[in-house]
Amino acid sequence: MSISVQVDDFDVGAEINALSDGRTDIGAVVTFTGLVRDMAGGEKIADMELEHYPGMTEKALANIEAEANARWDLQASRIIHRYGTLAAGAQIVMVATASPHRADAFEAAEFIMDFLKSRAPFWKKEGTADSGKWVDARDADEDALNRWS
Amino acid sequence: MSISVQVDDFDVGAEINALSDGRTDIGAVVTFTGLVRDMAGGEKIADMELEHYPGMTEKALANIEAEANARWDLQASRIIHRYGTLAAGAQIVMVATASPHRADAFEAAEFIMDFLKSRAPFWKKEGTADSGKWVDARDADEDALNRWS
Amino acid sequence: MQVLYFAWVRERIGVPREDVETSAETVADLVNELRGREERYDLAFSDMSAIRVALDQELSDLHTSLAGVREVAFFPPMTGG
Amino acid sequence: MQVLYFAWVRERIGVPREDVETSAETVADLVNELRGREERYDLAFSDMSAIRVALDQELSDLHTSLAGVREVAFFPPMTGG
Numbered sequence: 001m002s003i004s005v006q007v008d009d010f011d012v013g014a015e016i017n018a019l020s021d022g023r024t025d026i027g028a029v030v031t032f033t034g035l036v037r038d039m040a041g042g043e044k045i046a047d048m049e050l051e052h053y054p055g056m057t058e059k060a061l062a063n064i065e066a067e068a069n070a071r072w073d074l075q076a077s078r079i080i081h082r083y084g085t086l087a088a089g090a091q092i093v094m095v096a097t098a099s100p101h102r103a104d105a106f107e108a109a110e111f112i113m114d115f116l117k118s119r120a121p122f123w124k125k126e127g128t129a130d131s132g133k134w135v136d137a138r139d140a141d142e143d144a145l146n147r148w149s
Numbered sequence: 150m151s152i153s154v155q156v157d158d159f160d161v162g163a164e165i166n167a168l169s170d171g172r173t174d175i176g177a178v179v180t181f182t183g184l185v186r187d188m189a190g191g192e193k194i195a196d197m198e199l200e201h202y203p204g205m206t207e208k209a210l211a212n213i214e215a216e217a218n219a220r221w222d223l224q225a226s227r228i229i230h231r232y233g234t235l236a237a238g239a240q241i242v243m244v245a246t247a248s249p250h251r252a253d254a255f256e257a258a259e260f261i262m263d264f265l266k267s268r269a270p271f272w273k274k275e276g277t278a279d280s281g282k283w284v285d286a287r288d289a290d291e292d293a294l295n296r297w298s
Numbered sequence: 299m300q301v302l303y304f305a306w307v308r309e310r311i312g313v314p315r316e317d318v319e320t321s322a323e324t325v326a327d328l329v330n331e332l333r334g335r336e337e338r339y340d341l342a343f344s345d346m347s348a349i350r351v352a353l354d355q356e357l358s359d360l361h362t363s364l365a366g367v368r369e370v371a372f373f374p375p376m377t378g379g
Numbered sequence: 380m381q382v383l384y385f386a387w388v389r390e391r392i393g394v395p396r397e398d399v400e401t402s403a404e405t406v407a408d409l410v411n412e413l414r415g416r417e418e419r420y421d422l423a424f425s426d427m428s429a430i431r432v433a434l435d436q437e438l439s440d441l442h443t444s445l446a447g448v449r450e451v452a453f454f455p456p457m458t459g460g
Contacts, residue, residue, distance in 0.1 A: 012162055102183070117376075122377060202433070
């Protein structure tokens with residue numbers, strides 16, 4: 001189990017290798033990578049400003065990861081979330097889960113992502129040509145949490 | 150959309166980059182990697198022999214990928230399945246899906262994996278210390294298919 | 299007591315954090331006290347359904363007591379991931 | 380007609396593929412014909428619930444006609460992924 005909150009970019013392939021290299025007991029590795037999209041609501045997005053709550057963010061991510069490890073049979077997990085200014089196409093977040101069983105790896109990764117979306121203290125501001133706009137929380141993200149309760 | 154049936158190993162990081170490099174419209178990339186586990190039913194596994202049906206395998210994989218692209222909003226997808234003799238810890242299969250939306254990327258990857266498990270013409274023989282044993286199909290894998298019908 | 303603001307709450311109030319002297323008993327009391335002080339607080343807290351609160355870095359709610367709390371944070375619904 | 384065998388079906392029959400002269404009308408007729416020929420076929424096809432069949436590389440079943448079919452494959456339930 002390991003989490004990072006960082007400005008720097010990350011390498012998903014290297015993170016997968018770090019989870020699984022030298023091990024022969026893992027059956028399944030699932031990764032999720034979230035990227036900055038260049039369009040939102042029909043408007044062109046140049047970049048995204050990601051603000052977070054230092055201290056609380058690390059706690060929230062560690063709690064989410066611990067909860068996933070308690071609910072599913074995971075052999076390893078990794079969460080990386082960036083903050084700062086990210087250009088369109090840049091990586092924002094990655095989650096990786098390793099398990100003997102594919103269903104556990106998939107469900108745990110989805111669970112972690114659903115919680116990150118609306119329970120980790122990050123706020124996104126989309127930079128358009130002439131201004132910035134705070135991204136509204138989506139009802140769909142709140143609803144996605146309900147399937148795990 | 151692209152599939153490969155091959156003896157050679159693959160690099161998940163490089164495959165993710167190939168899907169997303171130079172693009173700014175992708176919101177989510179999900180990957181699944183399946184690995185040879187060193188234990189099965191309490192017995193130590195040294196390696197796994199993967200037999201397949203050349204010709205039918207490529208058709209089955211292309212059909213599964215096309216069906217996933219028809220059902221979900223995917224921007225790119227990739228399936229690689231190895232055959233031959235694979236040591237414990239080796240990569241067997243990878244699926245990658247890219248979408249504007251995380252739910253589509255997750256569901257499409259799970260759908261493809263569920264179909265590969267029991268509808269792609271591969272057969273696994275586990276090599277133990279003194280013999281080899283064909284892996285039985287699991288009812289759970291057959292059941293997993295039903296949720297998509 | 300340290301009070302922190304994030305995202306558009308921070309922008310409306312104009313500072314990311316400040317030390318607040320208060321005898322408010324609950325989060326709601328603190329919000330009412332701040333709204334009475336200056337218009338920028340009144341504006342930021344005009345729709346409390348759009349505000350989330352954390353006490354000592356744990357998500358909480360308006361009715362929670364501030365007894366023993368050292369850090370209060372106000373922010374919009376989170377949009378991580 | 381080309382007949383292919385995979386995994387333990389191949390091992391029991393002893394060859395991966397063979398050319399079979401037959402006038403069988405359905406897959407089931409072909410299986411019965413082969414079982415009557417030699418014991419190794421009889422053994423391989425003794426439990427047809429454990430056998431899957433593909434006709435010209437498409438999954439099919441025992442009751443399907445062989446009319447126009449060039450390639451028949453017999454194998455256990457698949458275990459990919």
